[in-house]
Amino acid sequence: MAVSPVRRWQDRGPGSGRIRVVSRRIAIVEDEPALRDNVAEALRRHGYEVATYADRASALDAFRTRLPDLALIDVGLADDIDGGFDLCRELRALSAGVPIIFLSARDSDFDIVAGLRLGADDYLTKDASLPHLVARIAALFRRSELAQSAASAEDVQQRGALTLDLKRLTAHWNGKRVDLTLTEFWMVHALARHPGHVKDRDSLMRDARITVDDSTITSHIKRIRRKFQALDPAFDRIVTVYGLGYRWDAAAG
Amino acid sequence: MTAQRAMGDGRIADALRRHAPTLGIRAQLALVLTVFLALPWLGYQYAREIERLLQSAQDRALSGTAQAIATALDDRPRLFDTPADPIASFARERIADEGSAGVALPPSASPEIEQIIRGLSRIDARIWVVDRDLTVLAHTGSLRRKPPPEAPPASTLGAIWQTVERATVGRLYTLFLEQPTEDFRDEAAVRGPPRGRDIEGALAGILTFDRRRTLDGKAVVVAAANPIWIGDRVEGAVVVEQTTNRVLAERNLAFERLFNIVLAVLLLGSVALTLFASRLSSRIRRLRDDAEAAIDANGRVQGAFAGVDAHDEIGDLSRSFASVLARLSDYAAYQEKMAGRLSHELRTPIAVVRSSLENLQQQPLASDARIYIERAQGGLSRLSAILTRMTEAARLEQALQEASRERYDVAPVVVACVDGYRAAYPDVPFDLAIAEGTLVVEGAPDLLAQMLDKLVSNAVEFRSGAPVAIVVERAGDAVRMSVSNAGPPLPAGMQARLFDSMVSVRPQGGGAHLGLGLYVARMIAQFHGGSIDVANRSDGSGVVVSVRIPLESR
Numbered sequence: 001m002a003v004s005p006v007r008r009w010q011d012r013g014p015g016s017g018r019i020r021v022v023s024r025r026i027a028i029v030e031d032e033p034a035l036r037d038n039v040a041e042a043l044r045r046h047g048y049e050v051a052t053y054a055d056r057a058s059a060l061d062a063f064r065t066r067l068p069d070l071a072l073i074d075v076g077l078a079d080d081i082d083g084g085f086d087l088c089r090e091l092r093a094l095s096a097g098v099p100i101i102f103l104s105a106r107d108s109d110f111d112i113v114a115g116l117r118l119g120a121d122d123y124l125t126k127d128a129s130l131p132h133l134v135a136r137i138a139a140l141f142r143r144s145e146l147a148q149s150a151a152s153a154e155d156v157q158q159r160g161a162l163t164l165d166l167k168r169l170t171a172h173w174n175g176k177r178v179d180l181t182l183t184e185f186w187m188v189h190a191l192a193r194h195p196g197h198v199k200d201r202d203s204l205m206r207d208a209r210i211t212v213d214d215s216t217i218t219s220h221i222k223r224i225r226r227k228f229q230a231l232d233p234a235f236d237r238i239v240t241v242y243g244l245g246y247r248w249d250a251a252a253g
Numbered sequence: 254m255t256a257q258r259a260m261g262d263g264r265i266a267d268a269l270r271r272h273a274p275t276l277g278i279r280a281q282l283a284l285v286l287t288v289f290l291a292l293p294w295l296g297y298q299y300a301r302e303i304e305r306l307l308q309s310a311q312d313r314a315l316s317g318t319a320q321a322i323a324t325a326l327d328d329r330p331r332l333f334d335t336p337a338d339p340i341a342s343f344a345r346e347r348i349a350d351e352g353s354a355g356v357a358l359p360p361s362a363s364p365e366i367e368q369i370i371r372g373l374s375r376i377d378a379r380i381w382v383v384d385r386d387l388t389v390l391a392h393t394g395s396l397r398r399k400p401p402p403e404a405p406p407a408s409t410l411g412a413i414w415q416t417v418e419r420a421t422v423g424r425l426y427t428l429f430l431e432q433p434t435e436d437f438r439d440e441a442a443v444r445g446p447p448r449g450r451d452i453e454g455a456l457a458g459i460l461t462f463d464r465r466r467t468l469d470g471k472a473v474v475v476a477a478a479n480p481i482w483i484g485d486r487v488e489g490a491v492v493v494e495q496t497t498n499r500v501l502a503e504r505n506l507a508f509e510r511l512f513n514i515v516l517a518v519l520l521l522g523s524v525a526l527t528l529f530a531s532r533l534s535s536r537i538r539r540l541r542d543d544a545e546a547a548i549d550a551n552g553r554v555q556g557a558f559a560g561v562d563a564h565d566e567i568g569d570l571s572r573s574f575a576s577v578l579a580r581l582s583d584y585a586a587y588q589e590k591m592a593g594r595l596s597h598e599l600r601t602p603i604a605v606v607r608s609s610l611e612n613l614q615q616q617p618l619a620s621d622a623r624i625y626i627e628r629a630q631g632g633l634s635r636l637s638a639i640l641t642r643m644t645e646a647a648r649l650e651q652a653l654q655e656a657s658r659e660r661y662d663v664a665p666v667v668v669a670c671v672d673g674y675r676a677a678y679p680d681v682p683f684d685l686a687i688a689e690g691t692l693v694v695e696g697a698p699d700l701l702a703q704m705l706d707k708l709v710s711n712a713v714e715f716r717s718g719a720p721v722a723i724v725v726e727r728a729g730d731a732v733r734m735s736v737s738n739a740g741p742p743l744p745a746g747m748q749a750r751l752f753d754s755m756v757s758v759r760p761q762g763g764g765a766h767l768g769l770g771l772y773v774a775r776m777i778a779q780f781h782g783g784s785i786d787v788a789n790r791s792d793g794s795g796v797v798v799s800v801r802i803p804l805e806s807r
Contacts, residue, residue: 032601038608045615105600107644108651126604127637130611200677216648218699242666242702243673243709 024141025049027068029059029087030103031078035126039072039103042130043137056083060090067095070137073120075104075111085118092119099140103133109219122182124210132209136182143169143182159192160250162237176231183208184224191238195250198241221246278534282526289522292515297429300508307500311475315378315493316460319479322370322380322491330483332366333384366391370491377499381446381492382481385456389445390489396442396474396496397435422509422516430505433498437471446492451478455490458482464497473497533567540571547578554582590647596640603640607633646769646776649703653780656697660805663692663701663732667725670705674713681713682720692725692732693805696781704777705736707770708798712738715796728801731783735799742789743796771798778802 026048030036033054040050051068053059055077063071071091077083088100100120104111107125115123121140124133146168155167163172169185171178180188190207191199199207201217208220221238228235239247276284326332366382370393377398382391426432441447447465454461455478463476474494481489540561548554561571610629618626664687671685694701705723712721719739726733771787778785783802790797 032605034605035601035608038605038612041612042608042615045612105597105604107597107600108648109655110651126600127641130608218703219652240699240702241669241673242698243670243706244676 023047023049024069025051025066026137027051027053027059027063027071029053029056029071029077029084030074031055031076032074039130039133042134046134046138048137054078056080056087059087063091063094067098070099070101070140072101072103072133072137075102075106075115085114088115088118088120097144099144101136101140103128107216109216112216112219113223116181120181124183128210135209139169139182142167157189157192159195159248161232162188162192164189164192173228173231173235178227178231180224180227183210184220184227187220188224191246191248195248198244198247200245204245278537279527279530282530286523286526289519292519293512296508296511296515299511300430300504303507304500304504307503308475308497311495311497311500312462312477315475315477315495316462316479318378318380319477319491319493320460322382322493323479323481325369326366326382326481326489326491328483330488332363333390333481333483333488363390367393378493378495379441381494382489383446383452383492384489385487387445387448387452392445396437396439396472396494398496398498418513422513426505426509426512430508431501432505433496433501434471435498437467437496438469440468441474441494446476446494449476451476452490452492454478455480455492456487458487536563536567540567540574543571544574544578554578554585596643599636599640603633603636607637642769646773649773649776653700653776656700656780658695658697660693660695661698663694663725663734663802664688666698666701667705667723667734670702670709671723674709678713681716684720684722685725686723687725688727688732692727694732694781694802695805696777696802700777700780704774704800705734707774708736708800711770711798712736712796715740717741717795719795727804730806731801731803733799733801735797737790737795737797739790739795742793743787774798774800 026043028036028040028043028050030039030052031054036052036054040052043050051062053062059073071088073084073087073091075082075084077087080086084102084104088102091098091100096119102115102120102123103126104115104123105126107127112123122136124136128136155165157164157166161174163175164185165171166189169182171180171185171188186208187204190204204217221240225235225238228237237249239249241247363382370380370382370391377395379394379396380392381389383389446452449463449465451461451463458480460477460479463478464473465476466473474496476492476494478490478492480487481491561568563571607630610626610633614623614626667687668685671683674681674683709721709723716738717740722735722737724733724735724737771785775785778800781802783800785798785800787796787798789795
């Protein structure tokens with residue numbers, strides 16, 4: 001496993017509690033102090049180094065001096081209602097590779113799409129629990145860490161034209177990379193694991209570690225379909241089962 | 254609480270229900286116009302006044318004539334010496350026997366007097382000179398006037414007008430106004446002047462007037478009698494008689510002219526006012542219709558109400574109505590977004606509580622402390638569920654804006670959904686009746702399924718025993734989908750309100766129900782260009798929610 005020498009760590013998931021050789025540095029940009037401190041504390045407990053910022057300006061100053069390994073950004077920063085979006089853009093300009101997660105009370109499709117278009121790797125609402133958040137952060141680190149390394153066979157699931165790399169959390173369709181967010185990846189994974197079985201919205205939410213309502217699930221599914229269709233206009237594997245949920249169609253089309 | 258509020262609103266809506274106006278603007282204006290009916294009466298009074306003036310002028314003229322003749326005959330005793338002529342008396346008798354048509358006058362007994370007064374004669378006045386015994390010494394003139402030559406109308410239009418006038422208002426005038434006629438019975442013509450007040454007065458030495466009707470009542474005769482003095486003795490009298498026909502004719506003419514003008518003005522005014530009132534009331538009715546159309550049965554503002562540009566009070570009213578409606582719709586939108594906004598605002602503090610609890614869980618804690626944490630987390634997850642549901646409507650609204658429309662057949666979607674429900678609610682029997690053939694509508698099948706989910710979950714929740722019935726049928730150019738369940742009927746007056754946000758008939762305090770299900774269902778029905786209705790079953794055994802969506806013709 002070719003892990004960068006500087007970032008050597010125990011690849012057992014962040015919950016294992018083991019001390020890392022070099023702790024990863026996470027920036028939290030959140031205007032609500034109590035939430036900021038709670039998240040920071042939880043992440044520190046998992047061995048991350050955490051820097052907290054209450055506003056865009058101070059965060060950006062710090063990013064210019066030193067890039068974090070991952071940024072957790074709230075969209076609304078006090079009076080700066082779209083400050084998080086601006087910060088995301090500025091951070092992307094500084095580095096194309098830093099994983100960015102939005103953590104916001106705003107959960108409209110518009111905000112989610114806007115956030116992801118700006119180059120964020122995932123968009124979470126504040127309903128997400130701390131364990132879910134931590135799992136997600138660990139997964140993102142793993143993905144960015146292993147992006148360049150070769151995949152080992154046992155981590156790869158093959159479902160017809162779909163290839164899922166569970167370690168790198170990447171999906172390929174007909175050999176082409178499908179650029180899914182973590183949430184989307186987990187949804188595809190949950191659907192494709194048992195082709196032909198109907199997954200209802202609740203279990204999809206559980207598998208994707210999000211708490212949203214039905215229409216958000218619907219729009220996630222739509223986005224996933226669109227990403228696959230961008231590569232393969234004939235893609236029709238994700239079938240809506242009215243009244244129940246969704247199904248991954250195994251039948252070769 | 255929400256249910257009570259809704260029912261209160263229902264009562265207000267009942268109280269405001271429109272009643273057709275019992276007295277419209279036009280009727281009121283017509284009533285006001287009756288004031289102008291006083292105008293003809295005023296005209297009549299005016300004509301009477303003219304008549305009086307004319308009469309006094311006539312009186313003066315007659316008395317002037319009588320005085321002048323008397324003056325000419327004064328102190329000429331010779332003229333009165335002539336005894337009564339028996340032939341004249343005989344002739345008088347004879348002519349009287351021939352009947353009223355006779356117009357021949359008895360011959361004058363005194364040719365000299367006759368000579369004197371002839372020069373003074375007038376065509377439509379009769380002059381008698383009588384002695385103390387009322388013997389007619391001389392007379393001249395006639396009571397009958399020659400009919401005035403008819404003036405030819407100025408133009409053919411004038412002729413038409415005259416004909417029309419005679420046929421219409423002319424009749425009215427003959428009803429109300431005494432018409433002078435020359436066809437009266439002039440009994441004095443054969444008998445000589447009757448011994449009336451005038452002659453009595455004159456013989457007593459005073460200029461006296463009398464006014465009497467002819468015996469057939471067809472004309473009024475004015476008589477002025479002046480004494481003829483011989484020395485200081487009254488030897489006879491000059492009686493000048495004239496009918497009031499000329500005065501009547503003048504009066505009638507004046508009245509007719511006035512009345513024609515008044516009538517024309519009244520007619521024009523009424524027509525103008527009626528047109529004005531019609532326009533006014535039609536504008537107001539249009540405003541009312543627009544205003545009513547702007548708010549649907551559920552009290553929701555439907556689209557924009559366009560104020561009109563008219564620069565008067567009605568235009569002003571419509572503009573202020575438009576602004577009121579705009580504000581109302583803003584407020585309604587604000588209220589409907591309240592839930593979403595509220596949940597948004599609550600999300601951060603809830604996240605603070607949750608993350609605190611989760612952090613606390615990581616601490617070494619006594620076992621009883623963990624129980625409290627678990628309880629707190631249980632409450633918190635319920636709170637989160639409520640918040641998620643609260644934003645559903647707002648999110649759906651947004652989804653509807655972005656949703657792409659497609660044409661699809663309703664039937665397979667409903668069949669698939671019902672299959673899903675049979676799996677999702679294994680204890681609930683579902684009856685599905687679906688019309689033959691394709692039922693193509695325009696919209697989004699996902700949303701239709703979501704709507705059906707809401708209706709079915711409501712039906713399942715409120716049902717009592719019997720199966721939930723789902724019927725899809727053709728209804729003219731629309732498809733009617735109904736979901737019905739046996740169960741308690743809806744409270745009266747709640748039907749329409751149920752589709753509003755946050756209105757529920759569920760008992761308060763049970764579960765996290767926000768009354769958004771039917772609200773969401775209505776939004777989806779409207780997205781499909783359709784409507785949704787809820788009613789009790791006709792036998793009161795349950796509730797039916799039916800959705801009507803127009804079919805797309807291929």
